[in-house]
Amino acid sequence: MNSLALLLQVGPGGQVENITRTFGVDWSHLVAQIISFCIVCALLYRFAYRPILKILEERRRQIEQGQANAEKIKAELAKTEAQRQRVMMQTNAQATRLIEEARAAAAQVSKQETQKAMAAAEQIIVKSREAAAQDYARMLAGLKREIGRLVAQTAATVTGKILTPEDQRRLSEETAKQLTV
Numbered sequence: 001m002n003s004l005a006l007l008l009q010v011g012p013g014g015q016v017e018n019i020t021r022t023f024g025v026d027w028s029h030l031v032a033q034i035i036s037f038c039i040v041c042a043l044l045y046r047f048a049y050r051p052i053l054k055i056l057e058e059r060r061r062q063i064e065q066g067q068a069n070a071e072k073i074k075a076e077l078a079k080t081e082a083q084r085q086r087v088m089m090q091t092n093a094q095a096t097r098l099i100e101e102a103r104a105a106a107a108q109v110s111k112q113e114t115q116k117a118m119a120a121a122e123q124i125i126v127k128s129r130e131a132a133a134q135d136y137a138r139m140l141a142g143l144k145r146e147i148g149r150l151v152a153q154t155a156a157t158v159t160g161k162i163l164t165p166e167d168q169r170r171l172s173e174e175t176a177k178q179l180t181v
Helices: 002-007 015-023 027-108 111-159 165-180
Strands: none
Touching: 027 111, 111 165
C-alpha cells in the first residue's frame, strides 16, 4: 500500500513524473491512442466478430439438421424394411394356408378334382408371390424416390445452395444406384 502511495506522488520530482519522463510518455497521445484502440475494437466486434459468429452458428444448425434428416431417412428405411418383411410373412402364411386348404379339399374329391385343386393352389401361390413382388417393387420404388428427394433436400440444406432440377435428378439417381448395390 505504501509503495502505491509512493508511486502516485505527484509533484516536481515525483516517481510517476520521473518514470513518464524517462520513458517519454506523452499523456495526451497515450489517451488518444487508447480511445482509438477501443473504437477499433468496438467496430471489429460489431462488424466482424458478431457476423462471423452468426454465420458459424447457422452452419452448425444446418449440419445438425442434415444429421437429423439422415437419421430420419435411416429410421424410415428400417420401418419400410420391417413392413416389407411383415407383408412377405403374411403372404407366405396366406400361401401356406391356401395350400393346406387346397390339399384338404383335394383329399375329399377324386383324382381329377385333386389335380384341379392343386393347379388352382399353385396358381394362387404364383399370383400371391407376383403380387408380393409387385408390392415390394412398388414400395422400393417409392422409397427410392423419397430417399432421393430427402438426399437432395439435405444436400441443398447443408450446402445452402438451391439445387437445379438436373442436380436433384442426378442426386436421386446416384442414391438409387447406391441403394440397389
